[in-house]
Amino acid sequence: MTAPIPDLPVLAEDDSMLSRKFGREVANYFSGSPLNRVSFLRTDHAFLGAAFAHPTASFLLVDNLSPLGKDAANLAYVGRDDIVSLTGSAPFDKSEEDQIKEFNSNITHPVILFLGLDEKKKTGFEFREYKGSPYFAVDVTPKGSIEAKAKGVIEAVKAKTGLSFIPGGRLMTLNAPEAAIYAQARALLDWNHRNPFCGGCGHRTLSINAGTKRVCPPTDLADVPEGAAPKQRPDCPTRHGISNLSFPRTDPTVIMAIVSADGTKLLLGRSKRYPPHWYSTLAGFLEPGESIEEAVRRETWEESGVTVGRVVIHSSQPWPYPANLMIGAIGQALPGDGEAIHLGNDPELEDARWYGFDEVREAMVTGVSGLGEAAPKGYKEGGLRIPPQTAIANQLMNAVINGYLTLPAKI
Numbered sequence: 001m002t003a004p005i006p007d008l009p010v011l012a013e014d015d016s017m018l019s020r021k022f023g024r025e026v027a028n029y030f031s032g033s034p035l036n037r038v039s040f041l042r043t044d045h046a047f048l049g050a051a052f053a054h055p056t057a058s059f060l061l062v063d064n065l066s067p068l069g070k071d072a073a074n075l076a077y078v079g080r081d082d083i084v085s086l087t088g089s090a091p092f093d094k095s096e097e098d099q100i101k102e103f104n105s106n107i108t109h110p111v112i113l114f115l116g117l118d119e120k121k122k123t124g125f126e127f128r129e130y131k132g133s134p135y136f137a138v139d140v141t142p143k144g145s146i147e148a149k150a151k152g153v154i155e156a157v158k159a160k161t162g163l164s165f166i167p168g169g170r171l172m173t174l175n176a177p178e179a180a181i182y183a184q185a186r187a188l189l190d191w192n193h194r195n196p197f198c199g200g201c202g203h204r205t206l207s208i209n210a211g212t213k214r215v216c217p218p219t220d221l222a223d224v225p226e227g228a229a230p231k232q233r234p235d236c237p238t239r240h241g242i243s244n245l246s247f248p249r250t251d252p253t254v255i256m257a258i259v260s261a262d263g264t265k266l267l268l269g270r271s272k273r274y275p276p277h278w279y280s281t282l283a284g285f286l287e288p289g290e291s292i293e294e295a296v297r298r299e300t301w302e303e304s305g306v307t308v309g310r311v312v313i314h315s316s317q318p319w320p321y322p323a324n325l326m327i328g329a330i331g332q333a334l335p336g337d338g339e340a341i342h343l344g345n346d347p348e349l350e351d352a353r354w355y356g357f358d359e360v361r362e363a364m365v366t367g368v369s370g371l372g373e374a375a376p377k378g379y380k381e382g383g384l385r386i387p388p389q390t391a392i393a394n395q396l397m398n399a400v401i402n403g404y405l406t407l408p409a410k411i
Contacts, residue, residue, distance in 0.1 A: 025315075026315035028315055028316065028317035029172070029176060029389070031180055031318055032180050033181055034120065034180070035181060038116060038130055039212075042210045045092050045094070049092040050127055051114065051134035052090075053080070054124075056121075056124065057135070057136060058078075058079075058133060058135050058136070059083050059136045060136070060137040060181070060182075061138055061140045061153070061157065062138070062139055062165075062186070062189055063140050063141050063154060066165040066166055066168070067171075069165065069166040072174070073174055074175060075174065077135075078157055082157055083138050085149055085152060086138070086146060086149045086153045087110055091112055092112075092210070099206060100215060100217045100219075101230075103219065103220060103230075106145065106222040106223065108143060108145040110146055111138075111211045112138050112139075112210065113137040113184075113185055113189065113210055113212070115137055115184055117134055118132050118133040137185035137188075137189065139192070140153050141193075170321055186320040187248070187318070187322065187323045190320070190322040192207055192214070199245050200216065200245055201233070201236040201237070214246040214247075215246055218239060219231060219232055219233060220233055249323055250325050251323055252292075252327055253285050253286065253325065253327065254283060254284060254285075254292060254295045255326050255393060255396065256281055256311070256329045256330065256396070257281050257314075257331075257397055257400050258281075258330075258332070259400055260332075261332065261334060261339060263332070265356050265357070266354070266355050266357070267354055268282075268352065268353060268355055268384075269349040269351065270350055271348060271350055273371075274371065275385065276385075278371070279353070280393045283299070292327055293311040296331050297311065297331070303352070304342070306338065306340070307333065308331040309332055311330070312331075313328070313329050314328045314330050314404070315328045315392065317391075328395065330396060339354070362383065363386045365378070366379045367379055367383055367384050367386055368385075368388050368394065
């Protein structure tokens with residue numbers, strides 16, 4: 001078997017009833033952040049201001065969703081002095097109410113995310129009973145009215161540190177704890193990028209609550225003479241009743257390892273974009289009014305024609321590309337015609353096959369690689385290739401072939 005991912009976060013082993021019954025909890029890449037998000041404090045501007053101003057606060061710079069890094073495995077953080085020319089010295093000094101009153105759609109503000117507190121670092125920051133090193137992410141993408149300032153920050157940091165931004169559409173090389181920090185930052189910054197305009201009325205929105213909420217202000221100071229009353233904007237449904245239009249979205253997706261009726265084979269599929277001989281578990285989005293189990297059965301049948309009976313949930317994985325939650329499940333095909341593969345429903349897959357456990361075990365040793373990577377050493381041409389351990393698909397396959405469905409309950 002392939003070695004565990006270094007630093008992949010897992011709960012400490014325990015002797016709880018649930019662990020005895022179901023085994024140790026599985027953690028996947030992009031989960032397990034070392035930061036306490038203290039999300040209830042994002043509306044507290046006294047807390048945010050104190051955290052931002054603290055000399056030990058760490059700031060992750062992100063340019064077009066690429067983070068500043070020491071290398072491909074490690075993020076890099078800068079201090080407050082490195083970004084204050086862009087953010088200002090006190091970006092959290094105004095309440096949500098005041099920010100809305102002073103909204104000017106001609107002015108671009110950099111999105112500043114509060115990520116959380118690293119409680120293991122005793123840096124002297126303390127707010128009420130909450131202690132730890134504050135972490136923020138700052139969007140330094142040059143755009144709008146802050147383009148020149150953002151470029152200045154980027155150039156100054158590069159010159160000072162010699163560091164650069166880690167390129168790539170999908171970062172899967174970071175060490176596990178920092179991958180979780182990046183996942184949080186990337187998903188929220190991407191959401192802010194995609195929602196500059198209101199879905200209810202089409203006008204510009206304003207980022208508040210340390211990057212975790214966008215509002216549609218009722219007035220606008222754009223092009224208004226100094227001292228004059230702000231312009232009224234059209235009525236908007238987001239200002240009435242309870243509305244989640246302006247909060248970050250997470251799209252639930254099922255990904256499933258489907259086992260044959262006799263428990264000896266795994267169903268794997270491939271799309272046209274996969275490298276030769278590279279197969280993975282099936283996956284698809286949940287639909288409104290659908291349970292996880294129903295989605296597993298529906299997506300499996302639509303993509304492969306295989307009919308699934310019992311479904312159990314295994315683990316989950318945040319997937320910040322852009323905002324998915326991969327819900328990992330294991331299902332078992334119904335015997336007989338239920339195992340027949342038919343690709344005529346949904347044309348998403350190019351191929352789907354049943355693979356024996358031994359062939360999957362061999363692939364775990366010699367066929368693991370990312371989509372854009374070459375096959376590893378020891379790979380024999382024509383053999384099965386599968387996703388890396390950073391993908392939940394690999395973890396689901398590994399669980400099945402190592403007896404997840406047959407381990408006796410320890411009660």
